[in-house]
Amino acid sequence: MTRDIFIHVDQDPPAAVRGGSLEGLTVSIQPNMSVRGWPTEAGSVALERYVALEDATVIGRLRNAGAVITGSTRMNELGFGVAGDTAHRAVSDGAVNVALVTDTMGEARLSAAAAALYGFKPSYGIVSRYGLIGLVPSMESFGIIAKTPTDIGAVLQAIAGHDDRDFSMSPATLDFNDPASRPATSATIGIVREALEMLDPDEARAFTAVVTRLEETGMTVRELSVEDYGLFPAVHTVVGSVEASSSAGKYDSVRYGHRAPASKNWNDMYLQSRAESFGLMVKTYLFQGAYFQFENYEAFENACRIRSRLVQQADALYKVADFILCPTLRNGMPPSDVCTVNDLYEFCASALPANVTGHPAMHIPGVLFGRETDPGFTLCAPHLGDVRLVSFASYLMNVAEGAK
Amino acid sequence: MKYEAVIGLEIHVQLNSDTKMFCDCPNRPGDEPNRNTCPICLWLPGAIPRFSEEVLEKATLAALALNCEIQEENAFDQKVYYYPDLPKGFQLSQFHKPLARHGWVDIVDEEGRPKKIGIHQVHMEEDVAKLVHETEGRTPISLVDFNRAGTPLVEIVSKPDIRTPYEAMEYIKALRSQIRYVGSAECSMEQGTMRVDANISIRPRGSDEFNTKVEVKNMNSVHNVGDAIAYEITRQAERVDAGEAIVLHTRLWDPDKRITTAMRGKFEGPCVPDPSVPRITISEEWLHDVRSRLPEMPSQKVERFITQFGLTRDEAVLMSAERDLSEYFEAVTAYAVSPRTAFHWIATQLLPALKERDETIAVTAVTPERLAALLAMLEGDKVNARSARDVLSKLFESNDAPEAIVEQFGYAQVSDTSELEGIVATVLADNPQAIDDFRSGNEKALGFLIGQAMRASRGKANPKLIRDILGQKLG
Numbered sequence: 001m002t003r004d005i006f007i008h009v010d011q012d013p014p015a016a017v018r019g020g021s022l023e024g025l026t027v028s029i030q031p032n033m034s035v036r037g038w039p040t041e042a043g044s045v046a047l048e049r050y051v052a053l054e055d056a057t058v059i060g061r062l063r064n065a066g067a068v069i070t071g072s073t074r075m076n077e078l079g080f081g082v083a084g085d086t087a088h089r090a091v092s093d094g095a096v097n098v099a100l101v102t103d104t105m106g107e108a109r110l111s112a113a114a115a116a117l118y119g120f121k122p123s124y125g126i127v128s129r130y131g132l133i134g135l136v137p138s139m140e141s142f143g144i145i146a147k148t149p150t151d152i153g154a155v156l157q158a159i160a161g162h163d164d165r166d167f168s169m170s171p172a173t174l175d176f177n178d179p180a181s182r183p184a185t186s187a188t189i190g191i192v193r194e195a196l197e198m199l200d201p202d203e204a205r206a207f208t209a210v211v212t213r214l215e216e217t218g219m220t221v222r223e224l225s226v227e228d229y230g231l232f233p234a235v236h237t238v239v240g241s242v243e244a245s246s247s248a249g250k251y252d253s254v255r256y257g258h259r260a261p262a263s264k265n266w267n268d269m270y271l272q273s274r275a276e277s278f279g280l281m282v283k284t285y286l287f288q289g290a291y292f293q294f295e296n297y298e299a300f301e302n303a304c305r306i307r308s309r310l311v312q313q314a315d316a317l318y319k320v321a322d323f324i325l326c327p328t329l330r331n332g333m334p335p336s337d338v339c340t341v342n343d344l345y346e347f348c349a350s351a352l353p354a355n356v357t358g359h360p361a362m363h364i365p366g367v368l369f370g371r372e373t374d375p376g377f378t379l380c381a382p383h384l385g386d387v388r389l390v391s392f393a394s395y396l397m398n399v400a401e402g403a404k
Numbered sequence: 405m406k407y408e409a410v411i412g413l414e415i416h417v418q419l420n421s422d423t424k425m426f427c428d429c430p431n432r433p434g435d436e437p438n439r440n441t442c443p444i445c446l447w448l449p450g451a452i453p454r455f456s457e458e459v460l461e462k463a464t465l466a467a468l469a470l471n472c473e474i475q476e477e478n479a480f481d482q483k484v485y486y487y488p489d490l491p492k493g494f495q496l497s498q499f500h501k502p503l504a505r506h507g508w509v510d511i512v513d514e515e516g517r518p519k520k521i522g523i524h525q526v527h528m529e530e531d532v533a534k535l536v537h538e539t540e541g542r543t544p545i546s547l548v549d550f551n552r553a554g555t556p557l558v559e560i561v562s563k564p565d566i567r568t569p570y571e572a573m574e575y576i577k578a579l580r581s582q583i584r585y586v587g588s589a590e591c592s593m594e595q596g597t598m599r600v601d602a603n604i605s606i607r608p609r610g611s612d613e614f615n616t617k618v619e620v621k622n623m624n625s626v627h628n629v630g631d632a633i634a635y636e637i638t639r640q641a642e643r644v645d646a647g648e649a650i651v652l653h654t655r656l657w658d659p660d661k662r663i664t665t666a667m668r669g670k671f672e673g674p675c676v677p678d679p680s681v682p683r684i685t686i687s688e689e690w691l692h693d694v695r696s697r698l699p700e701m702p703s704q705k706v707e708r709f710i711t712q713f714g715l716t717r718d719e720a721v722l723m724s725a726e727r728d729l730s731e732y733f734e735a736v737t738a739y740a741v742s743p744r745t746a747f748h749w750i751a752t753q754l755l756p757a758l759k760e761r762d763e764t765i766a767v768t769a770v771t772p773e774r775l776a777a778l779l780a781m782l783e784g785d786k787v788n789a790r791s792a793r794d795v796l797s798k799l800f801e802s803n804d805a806p807e808a809i810v811e812q813f814g815y816a817q818v819s820d821t822s823e824l825e826g827i828v829a830t831v832l833a834d835n836p837q838a839i840d841d842f843r844s845g846n847e848k849a850l851g852f853l854i855g856q857a858m859r860a861s862r863g864k865a866n867p868k869l870i871r872d873i874l875g876q877k878l879g
Contacts, residue, residue: 032449034449034450040449040450042449047449050449052449052450053443053448054443056450129452130450130451130452131450132450133449133450137679137680138679164454165452165454166452167452167453167454167455167680167681167682168452168679168680168681242676243679245484246482246484246492246493246494246676246678248493249484249486249492249493249494250447250449250491250492250493251493252486252488252491252493254488254491254548255446255447255448255491256448256449266487266488266546270486293484293673293674293676294484294673297674300676304677
């Protein structure tokens with residue numbers, strides 16, 4: 001396993017549990033997911049030399065199901081940004097079967113799209129976040145990248161479910177045996193008018209081709225509307241940066257992590273240590289969050305209000321449609337070019353609405369036209385519609401395979 | 405004085421739950437430093453707070469004790485500021501959706517008039533860690549003890565209904581008694597389980613405006629609160645008279661110099677809804693269940709003690725001020741001891757004796773059963789009052805039954821008439837002058853003779869019989 005993909009490799013992994021649903025499956029994680037004894041620096045100097053004291057809930061569940069956690073892939077600082085993420089390469093290079101990533105604004109889907117893989121973000125609150133060193137608690141989730149929807153479904157089944165250590169979880173659980181979740185041969189697929197209006201002509205053409213192809217496979221496609229669709233990035237950036245500013249407040253150099261030497265007093269110690277700890281992207285985001293907290297709280301309150309309205313408007317789509325179709329990657333920008341907060345929001349614009357609403361979403365690679373030419377697309381489902389979404393992705397994959 | 409003070413109190417009370425607020429660590433801040441810590445209260449990366457239902461119950465009981473309306477929707481906010489005693493960089497508190505609102509506490513003002521002090525809200529928040537500054541040695545260092553981090557507090561915010569230092573002290577005492585009654589907290593200002601901050605402003609008497617307030621902190625007893633408020637009212641009055649404006653700031657009470665001094669301006673951070681502690685919905689059913697565990701409150705108990713036991717109001721107030729004491733009193737009366745005797749002995753003998761020995765009524769060796777047995781002997785003329793006092797002090801040191809102590813030390817009262825007549829005869833023979841004095845109308849001489857007879861019996865004679873016999877002889 002190459003060092004440019006992995007930042008830590010488990011040299012002596014515990015023996016895999018026999019007979020589990022994931023027996024033999026290899027999984028990579030990111031260094032912001034706690035594994036007892038592993039370096040857990042989350043890509044940040046703020047967590048320099050930090051070693052996790054206990055396993056994240058997800059880690060225990062994966063291992064109990066027979067998976068082997070092989071190591072952690074490189075990630076952007078505190079999961080903010082996409083340029084430094086290598087998780088998708090671990091899967092596409094065949095180093096692991098499945099990669100777990102932190103999905104805060106679409107990372108699982110966007111990374112998958114960059115490597116023609118499936119990328120999935122589950123419904124908010126169905127996978128325990130205990131042990132995930134996150135930045136934006138109300139939007140982030142463990143995301144799953146794999147070569148097939150089947151692997152994603154198997155991993156989801158192993159890690160989902162109530163955890164006493166995470167009270168923010170949804171009281172509802174996923175039913176993996178629900179007959180309604182069996183692969184559908186037909187479905188109503190909604191497309192959001194306001195999302196299409198944001199596309200440039202090339203993107204619009206590619207998207208229309210997908211729609212046509214889906215109709216040819218027997219799906220009903222309906223154009224729907226989310227009046228405030230254009231506000232998703234603004235809501236995400238205001239709420240997200242405020243939560244990030246609070247979450248990163250714990251990096252005070254008192255208990256762990258990097259401490260600047262020879263500070264005069266503790267205010268000085270904070271300023272110096274934090275100045276040396278965070279990179280430019282994270283600093284910008286934290287400053288932005290502090291601005292809304294301290295100087296423009298009203299804007300934050302407005303963002304929270306608009307967020308509930310957006311959730312309602314998005315929920316309403318599923319009264320008509322089974323799934324919502326949208327592009328994953330916007331044309332043009334490669335992930336390595338994303339180096340400012342603005343670039344990042346631009347890059348994630350189509351993917352982040354699912355993080356704002358907490359809905360499940362999956363990137364499906366170019367199965368409809370053959371992977372080389374097709375950037376793929378994203379399907380979203382209503383809250384807790386995860387199992388149906390995974391099944392439907394499997395169905396589409398089978399249709400495509402059959403058509404070959 | 406031409407000014408009237410407007411006072412509101414913010415009182416932090418440390419709840420006595422078994423665990424901290426968001427983790428299972430013991431709620432024992434005084435233990436060996438950093439013993440009671442875990443990844444959650446140290447806020448290690450990846451931790452998620454887990455709200456304790458026990459804390460919610462204790463806080464709810466406290467709020468109910470203060471006649472508050474419990475709010476159905478509860479949520480936590482992050483009070484953002486940076487300090488080494490705050491591991492998260494914010495304190496979890498309730499700002500937008502507090503536990504309870506609209507309560508009150510009944511007090512009696514200086515003129516003896518009943519008065520209601522309104523409570524604006526009661527909310528829960530976590531305490532911070534404790535800093536220890538080591539200034540000796542070459543490099544001064546600051547150490548952090550996280551035992552207290554995440555221990556549960558309720559903050560009780562009064563309405564600005566208080567007008568005098570006396571009312572403030574009465575409010576604190578009543579509030580403390582009511583919260584102790586429901587068993588949610590110890591409320592000791594001396595031990596730091598209750599902290600009182602006072603917001604004080606003044607205005608011309610008769611005005612109803614609210615002027616700029618000054619916050620005073622760092623009082624470590626109820627009396628200090630009264631003194632600090634009195635000092636601050638005078639200080640503000642002098643400033644206003646001198647034509648100065650009062651500016652919003654915080655002052656510290658100096659208990660040695662007995663003055664307040666201005667504190668460096670404290671940074672007030674924002675309160676942001678916390679995304680990790682989910683909203684708490686308090687169901688009717690749950691609340692009903694908690695409410696059913698409310699004990700009889702002191703004000704109700706006072707009325708019952710007056711009607712049921714014939715105590716005066718002052719006596720009833722004294723016996724019901726603390727729940728342990730009130731239960732002790734009732735337990736003694738349950739053993740066929742008259743309530744008046746029980747009250748008298750508890751108030752004048754037992755409580756001072758406990759104080760002297762630094763014991764509490766809840767754990768003393770003088771159980772209600774043992775005190776009742778002693779008082780029953782007193783009421784049955786088996787011992788006299790003087791001997792009973794001696795027996796009481798022996799009850800503290802021995803586990804023997806009061807009857808056995810009376811037996812062992814020979815405290816039994818002498819009521820044998822022939823024995824007493826012998827003693828009286830001797831006393832009369834030895835004191836002819838006193839007899840003459842008595843016969844010439846000096847009533848005091850009778851007291852002297854009774855005293856001599858009691859002494860001759862080594863304190864064990866039945867004083868009533870002695871008096872009777874003397875009366876007959878001198879008749």
